[in-house]
Amino acid sequence: MYVDDILLTGNNVAEINHIADLLHAAFRIKNLGDLTYFLDFEVARNSTGLHLSQCKYTLDLLHDTGMLDSSPAPTPMAQTSRLQHTGQLLDPDEASSYRQLIGRLIYLTNT
Secondary structure (H helix, E strand, C coil), rough: CCCCCCCCCCHHHHHHHHHHHHHHHCCCCCCCCCCCCECCEEEEECCEEEEEEEEHHHHHHHHHHHCCCCCCCCCCCCCCCCCCEEEEEEECCHHHHHHHHHHHHHHHHCC
């Protein structure tokens, strides 16, 4: 079994190191040092704690969709609009890109 990411955190460094040693003995894990980026979250540490940001993830999403230069809008469409199918269906390549974009937006809004 392969696991890509694991994060150990706490206020007892000795205990964290002990758990890391146990995990390493069983799975040969690699310690990447202080946390800076994890699961599309940028992590910054200061005296008050950890601060999480998804700014880079959001900018990457806008760049990948060609919308980096877009202007924000309070509501992109009228709230009373009714959706209806009036055009051609997306070809399979476009549908896959659309589904991927929707998945990225769902991840962004849920995290």
